[in-house]
Amino acid sequence: MIEILDHPAVWKGDELLSSLDWCQSFSSSSPESIREQLETGPGAILLKGFPLSDFDKDSAREAFHEWCGSVGTLLSQNEKGDTVFDVSDAGFGQNDPRTRGPNTNRKLSFHTDRCDVIAFLCWKKAKSGGENELVSSLHLYNEIARRRPDLLEVLMEPFVYKRHSVDLGNQLPYCEQPIFSFQDGHFACSFLRVLIDRADADPDLPNLTEKQIEAMDFLETVADEPGQACHFLQEPGDVLLLNNWVTLHRRSAFEDFEDPAEKRCLFRIWLSMPNSRPLDPRFAANFGATGAGEVRGGFKTN
Numbered sequence: 001m002i003e004i005l006d007h008p009a010v011w012k013g014d015e016l017l018s019s020l021d022w023c024q025s026f027s028s029s030s031p032e033s034i035r036e037q038l039e040t041g042p043g044a045i046l047l048k049g050f051p052l053s054d055f056d057k058d059s060a061r062e063a064f065h066e067w068c069g070s071v072g073t074l075l076s077q078n079e080k081g082d083t084v085f086d087v088s089d090a091g092f093g094q095n096d097p098r099t100r101g102p103n104t105n106r107k108l109s110f111h112t113d114r115c116d117v118i119a120f121l122c123w124k125k126a127k128s129g130g131e132n133e134l135v136s137s138l139h140l141y142n143e144i145a146r147r148r149p150d151l152l153e154v155l156m157e158p159f160v161y162k163r164h165s166v167d168l169g170n171q172l173p174y175c176e177q178p179i180f181s182f183q184d185g186h187f188a189c190s191f192l193r194v195l196i197d198r199a200d201a202d203p204d205l206p207n208l209t210e211k212q213i214e215a216m217d218f219l220e221t222v223a224d225e226p227g228q229a230c231h232f233l234q235e236p237g238d239v240l241l242l243n244n245w246v247t248l249h250r251r252s253a254f255e256d257f258e259d260p261a262e263k264r265c266l267f268r269i270w271l272s273m274p275n276s277r278p279l280d281p282r283f284a285a286n287f288g289a290t291g292a293g294e295v296r297g298g299f300k301t302n
Contacts, residue, residue, distance in 0.1 A: 002145045004146070005138050005142055005187060008021075009247075010136055012228060013231065019042060021037055021041050022042065023046045026047040026048060029047055036275070038241060038242075038273070046234075046240055047241070052237045057123060060267070064121045064267050065084050068269045072116065072273045073274075074270070074271065075114075076299045076300070076301055077268070077298065079301055084268070088266070089104055089256055089263065105254050107252050107253040109193060109194070110220060111191055113270060116271060117270075117272075118241070118242050118249075119241045120239065120240045120268050121239050122236050122238045122266050123265040124265045126257075128254065130251055132231070132232050132240065133250050133252070134242065135228055135229040136247060140222055141187070144218065144219065144222060147222075151218050154214075155215050155216075155219065156180045156181060159176065159208075160175075160200070160206050161175050161176070161192070162199035162202055163195075174205050175286045176285070177190060177282050178280060178282060179215075181283075183290070190286075193216060245276075277292055279291075
């Protein structure tokens with residue numbers, strides 16, 4: 001009998017948006033309360049009022065970088081060791097190896113990042129679009145358990161991930177990890193389908209089974225159902241923090257302003273958290289350490 005999960009991080013979209021824990025003032029939130037809410041609460045926080053008027057773009061990025069360092073350990077987001085990433089449309093071609101979902105203007109699929117917590121500060125919003133969507137991965141687990149327990153079992157088996165195109169410091173061509181997992185009673189979800197599909201397309205790597213494809217398709221279908229996710233738009237000065245182990249996130253396509261200074265831009269930081277949960281040992285190849293509170297995630301540097 002599969003157990004249905006009961007936890008503050010089990011929510012549907014409107015339930016999160018109406019929660020008193022969801023939207024808070026940046027100035028009145030402490031690192032300790034943020035850590036606790038992300039790990040043992042709903043796993044998502046929107047902080048309003050980062051003082052953008054005090055800064056130009058570069059100093060705002062640096063101030064956000066410094067503040068995030070008080071919340072957790074900053075992680076590298078590329079092989080050069082950069083710990084802050086500008087999420088904006090860089091205009092790279094589709095086949096350019098530098099192209100990543102965050103530096104395009106296209107719609108992204110629901111996914112997690114390679115860290116305990118992801119933090120975004122909105123510097124400029126788009127002319128139109130660029131809406132955020134969040135869904136509880138614990139809620140998705142429960143829905144799949146109720147409707148298709150056979151597929152839930154598949155999602156707890158290892159899937160092959162191809163090495164990311166910008167993960168140049170990593171010598172492993174691929175790794176294997178589950179989408180849903182438990183360790184010492186702690187739930188964790190990790191899902192980046194683009195790397196799973198790239199592995200499947202690589203003739204040198206194992207192929208997906210029909211059941212694995214069906215399971216991922218069903219996961220994305222449930223996440224897409226009306227009411228499952230919450231929808232909102234980050235305004236300039238909004239800080240969004242997400243626990244990647246209990247939430248999936250994506251954003252809609254957007255249209256930019258023509259003026260380069262007004263183009264959509266968010267600053268993104270990956271954090272390893274001192275109060276993080278233990279992970280299934282199968283995450284070691286991709287995240288490094290798996291013990292509770294250990295520094296893990298990010299890209300290896302050259």
